[in-house]
Amino acid sequence: MSNIDFKIESGVGVITLNRPDKFNSFVRQMAFDLQKALDDCELNKEVRAIYITGVGKAFCAGQDLAEAIDPSQTELTKIVEEHYNPIIERLRNIEKPIVCGVNGVAAGAGANIALACDITVAGKSVAFIQAFSKIGLIPDSGGTFYLPRLIGMQKSAALMFLGDKVMAEEAEKMGMIYKVVEDEALQEEGMKLARKLAQMPTKGIGLTKRLLNESYNNTLTQQLALENELQNIAGKSYDYNEGVNAFLEKRAPIFKGE
Known part of the structure; x- marks a missing residue:
């Protein structure tokens, strides 16, 4: 996976976008490689948390436009459907904490991938740009879903229009x-x-992530019922038992994410 580097370190699946000469902009194979790396993180029990970052001056400049306008390549609708939508779905549905370290400019789909992660940390010089309007496109990669929920409708509209x-x-x-x-x-x-998240009770954190996702769609009554259901699952986990015993025994807990 030449455009995506992947390693496991201290329980963290570290995914690095590695196409610095093109500001880590996506081409088809790179998108598929990121999907595979995320799948590997989900399936590997050794991975308790995920960290996504980039190499070079940019985190991700979005889609490589040279590929997008090449008539011999995949058409635009397929790029969204097959490249970016599956990435966003994975980021939200993998029940492990995902941290994004934004190392440089995050534009277009790159910005929205960063915002779809659970916790996003950025370097001071980083700029986020909803760049789609600059070339006559609309925001994709979940941007119109998550950005208004993060910052409100007025600011989202201004940033996306301008x-x-x-x-x-x-x-x-x-x-x-x-x-x-x-x-x-x-x-x-x-x-x-x-690394801190990877040592925490990630079974419960994953269930919390599920609750946060469902809160976008549920009524209060439905959300309370789901909290009750998932609390019952959490209460039967190894991590809950370990956490309670460690508290009573006045020692540090050793969680397993189970």
Whole structure:
């Protein structure tokens, strides 16, 4: 997977976008490779958390437009359907915590992939750009779903219509991302967060992620019922038993994500 690097470190599946000469913009094989890396993370019990970042000056510039306009390549509707929609579905449905470390500009689909992760940390110099309007397209990769829920309809509409840059500190203030750190500290801080999550009761965290996803669609009554259902599952987990015993025995718990 030459455009996607993957390794497992301290219980974290580390996925790195590695096409720096093209600002980590996606081509077809790269999209499929990212899907496979996410599938591997989901299936591998050794992976308790996932960390996604990029190499070079950009996190991801979105779609490689040279491929998009090449008549011999996949048409635009297939690119969205086969490349990006499956990536976003995986990011939201894998019941393991996913941290995104945004190392440089995140534009178009690249911005929306970052926002679809559970916790997004960005370097101070990072800019997020809903760049689609610049070339006459509409936001995809879940952008029209998640961005209004993160920052509200007015700001989302303005950013999507105008294609303005949002610097990392402003993105944090408006609730678009979790945290801003100094550029040189990004990878250390991002991996520190991912490693911490990997040692936590990730069975319960995965169930919490499911609840957060369902909260977009449920009424309060439905959400309360689902909380009751999933709390029962969490209460039968190894991690719950370990957590309670460690508390009573005044020791640090050792969770397994089971």
